[in-house]
Amino acid sequence: MITTPLTPDLVRGIAELEPTPRGLAPHRLPEWVRRQFPDPQLLGVEAQPSGVRVAFTTTATHVELVSQSSRVVYRGTDRPRGRVDVVVDGALYARDELTGGDSVEVDLQTGATEAHAGPPHVTTVTDLAPGAKTVELWLPHNETLALVELRTDAPVEPALADRPLWVHHGSSISHGSNALAPTEIWPVVAAQAGGVELRNLGLGGSAMVDPFLARVIRDAPADVISVKLGINVVNFDAMRMRAFVPAVHGFLDTIRDGHPDTPLLLISPIFAGIHENTPGPGALDPATFGSEQVQFIATGTPGDVAQGRLTLEVIRDALRAVAAQRVDDPNLSFLDGLELYGEADALALPLPDALHPDSEAHRLIGQRFAAHAFGVGGPLTTEIGIAGRRIRGE
Template identity: 55%
Template structure:
């Protein structure tokens, strides 16, 4: 094969990442810039989450009919727990999903939750091959795995590649928890923000960080400094399941987070989204924990360990957070005409939980991600929607 080799992959080909790090094997997309990462105080959860390229895609034009992409994944696994499925790389041509490829090889870190110890090993490069693409010049998007740290080594094609067209969709910056990150979805275009972005014809920058939507000031500054036509922040579940703060601290922290965003986006449509329904934390505060009985049976499930009575002394539950967020947005909206509130129960509510229960009691499955994304697009991006 007479391949055109693209190494390193140009920055103008990559969308959804805020920074690209050069590594020994290629480039590593980051969803938080170095300054923010440096202020994370070595939080391994956040650093892992932001380097998983949820919503990141390689975008270019080509008349190639065959493509190959070399990547190196890094996976976290837990001893005794079921292995997570392989990541998926998806190929879109002119906006249509035409092919996908499971990842393999790469690096693995195995964590023993009973001792806290971890072991690591390095593996080979993964080559994802895509053949029989339509002839002629076309727009190509390669969506990277949303749940695996992924280094980009080389792109090969049987014809030349060029930068994408200058016609860039309206930019949507979204921040949220592991649910926004895409936990339990099986494909990168199936996570609910990706579903919503494609339905709403907007360009997604996904700052959904598993376990890490914690009102961190450096995240607010990142949003402040990122170009955006629309901004949404989904707040709540991580504050509860980490038992991070009390009601007294929560309100001022939300105000400060929104104030920082407004420093850079004074008039940009800004949507505050409260948590979706999660039965274990509706009335029961955190901390959340692994359900060890389920884990012993080979299932990954979560549970809440707090006491519902503690909400009276200031602990946070999801109901408390929804009430507080609605009040905060109503107060600020008197002087901010571009600030809006969306009740997360409109995306996934108690009635939905009966029909489509959360498989691990915390995260939606792929079908529920689709439902949430479609509902969000209709409520937010459709004509007459909150951010239309």
């Protein structure tokens, strides 16, 4: 077997690889962000390799990826393990559920934590067809992972990056929460349907209109960009209207400093009944602790928006107005999140925890997004240039 060093040209969708005693840790945010704002929640989610894949061409028929995972588990609640999805020449070939790894067990009622150590995991891919092929090992979106070793029975070369690069930023829904596997999260579904290369900056609980995130997008290579904002600001009760609207303008201004003409799509939140007309903060419902499905609730007062408090309904109107006010930016478009998942969809495909879609709803959202954004004449088709201003959902 040949051992190939895991270098950044083999690992797509990252800012950098950090050498650690346990292996190479993929980071979706650069070191300067992690140093400037070492928030434990942010550090935890950016280290989960959502949208990250090891991609190479090879004639190998046998591939092994050794990894060391780390995850948070909640006592009394069964959460699915992360998966590694093996995609060969664009088609799903195998799905490997992680075993072992380290974990931190949290008691939701007391807040007590207990650490457990576990062994590395080996993803083994066998019986690949002979001849040249492109292999992508999509890493789990819901567990932190260190890459230990890549072993094959033939040499590998970095896969050719020949598709338009789409940089997307959003919340836990963009991160992939409640999807079962890494290629089932909606940005991956959309990227595969749209024929684009994804860099996913969906960060669970951390789509907070942070200036450093705008700088990351500003400095990142990108052919097309989308930004989905709102739900985290509501469920953290992080801003009032007076702060939110200028923050969004500033966020877009910073992106435009590095990408003045790049197609840019601003997206409002999908439907979530608990926050449609009720401000945050959101919280876990204690009545569901220990059940098969913990649920979220909104703890604000319904309709309490007179002092500038934010709900999803208010956020959607505000983001639509922001897009409309930026008449000097012909490459900026707006998409109402209700077009991706609305109230009728919530009846047909309910949010299991009242906040995050399951794999089937992720697939629906990804397909709808791809049709809108990457379809003929869509706002993120690279052929549009300066002619493509669109505001949808009116």
